[in-house]
Amino acid sequence: MVPRSRTRTGTGKTITKKGASAPGRPERAPSPAPRPHGARGSGSAMVARESVGPGHAARSEGWKEAVHKYVKLYNQAEIDRYAAPFGAIIADEDHLQRFGQRLARLRENELLRGLVPTRSETSAELLRVSESGTLSEVSVLIELRVKRTVDHRGRTYAEERRDRERLWLSADGGDYAITRIEPIVSERRPRYASSHSNHAAEFADELALAAESKPQSIPYINYDVLPNFKHGRAGIRYRRDMAAAYADRWWNEANPAYELFEVNCTNYISQCLFAGAAPMNYTGKRASGWWYRGFSGGRENWSYSWAVANALQHYLSAPHNSSLRATVVDSADQLALGDVIIYDWGGDNRFQHSTIVTAFDAAGMPLVNANTVPSRHRYWDYQDSYAWTENTRYRFFHIADEF
Template identity: 40%
Template sequence: MEKRGWRQPVAIWFRGQNQLWVEGEPDRLFAWVSDGDAEWVEEERQRWVRLREQQRMRELKPLKGETRFRVLREEQEEDDKMEMNVAVHQRYLYEIQGDLHEQEELSSYRIQLREGQDGWSIVDCTVMPYQFEEASRGWSYYHPPSEGDANTSSYNRMRAVQYAETWWNGANPRYQKFEDDCTNFISQCIHAGGVAMEFSPRRDRGWWYRGSRENWSYSWAVANSLKNYLDRGGTTRAARVSSPQELQLGDIICYDFDGNGHWQHNTIVTAFDPMGMPLVNAHTVNARRRYWDYRDSYAWTPRCQYRYYHIPG
């Protein structure tokens, strides 16, 4: 069978999510799956249920989904088995209280397929940390924030948000790239906002970056360590607040998806929806103006804990 034979279910899988975003019928998405009762299928189905609940809670009207994907690698393991890695760019348009908004994500997937009597079908689809590509910078929909959205202070929220908007879908070549890049990205954003590094000869002290070859503090690049540094304040002078409504542009949210006390992810606030709730940018699964609670994430569980940090001016 020609290559387009095994690419067909992959194309339908991702483009079907556009229709699912608007119409909300998850079962239609799984027509090209070999085992509808597989664990990963149930997890995907529940993720879309959570996303639909989130839409209702936000009083969100979905308008349109756009998906582009490119195959990064494909390997035919046997005559009837195929594995491929794909990079996916998804853009969702929606309306809240008459205001038009957009959300974007860049992600990578490892997909396994098998050929049966009815043709090729998906056996497994696993999200992976986004694999940066030079071409990804061309996917940006960058809109600089207005002057009125930022406070004039020693922490320049405008610059932090501009940095997050500029580099949400790419890697600044001045910094090392990490497989799990979320904290490295957030540290860059905070530093771009004018927060000075706190240098130390020890990697478990301060908050600093000196270059490649592991010449950075754990707090610069490890989610749990940055959360601990924000708790101490450090050069960020961050203060924990009790709710997302208290956050401002350029503030930070930390996530413990499993609720086990080990913090795994960080985001930066780059906008607010009409309900006053934060929208965030992030790396690893690269996101732009994603709703702050991450209930649509593969990593989210009902035990998820959040910490909200305001960086004062």
């Protein structure tokens, strides 16, 4: 079937839809969200805003049309994986090279996997707009919301992600050109902070590693949200289906039962594990255990391993007699539903990103969910991310079946 395109532009948002329709994969019913002791919600969703003064509306249409063209081409590239058409609207040679290398890598990988994209839908929300007084220069922060439907060896499934980019545009006569593009690579950001905190925990992972040699306390479990489980320390079954269902429910928004972190990937993974009945190891010390009690009295009441990828990697790598524990395996094809992958982008043993396995492709390879850069049923190796490098290493964790 010949792919079709349909474009619609509204205030503050550009929407592009492309591709042939394909039957979708049935959605898993989400499980109720557990609320840990002391948790509460924070923050509100960012919305699109534009400042349009008298006489600006007509002139704004020029740069909006340039953004619209960019999103349309971006959506096309999600199907054919070619960057050549972007040269007509983008003057940023560095980004064209970076983008072209990414697409070439993905095109080769998808051919080797036998994967055929059949449909792509991309919407771009304007999160922030800065216009010069004469509108000769404009910068915009956009969120690209991509949903691709693919056919893989006779099976059809959808993968979704949300990327952010900052675009700079300049007027050249009556037309606007995109002079610079900066992808926002949140997966590589080393800092973490809640909505209440601006300070970094740069040495949190080292503290967590050192603390693993200390005796572990009795795990803290909030039995109010786990009424069907006994209070014994042993024999708690890891509900992989519940962990994956929670991951699918909250992949693109924050659960108000928990604090929202500036870099939220590991906080989200910990929530998924807890939703699958993994018991917390409550020590009351941030550098040890794996636990969360929320923000209260001006204090951050959670362990570093709950919120920092490198600290969670250290915690899962260490032996434990109780609470959450895992086994390191050699390859992605050894993982099961609800297992965890942690990413070292630079190959320097500094792990910066976490994902959870929520589905599998036709070859049995993991598809993962993540947060910070919201992703659902994304291929596990993350070669579609600007965070990925030739030196990227992975740590694969098979979560114990019982705790």
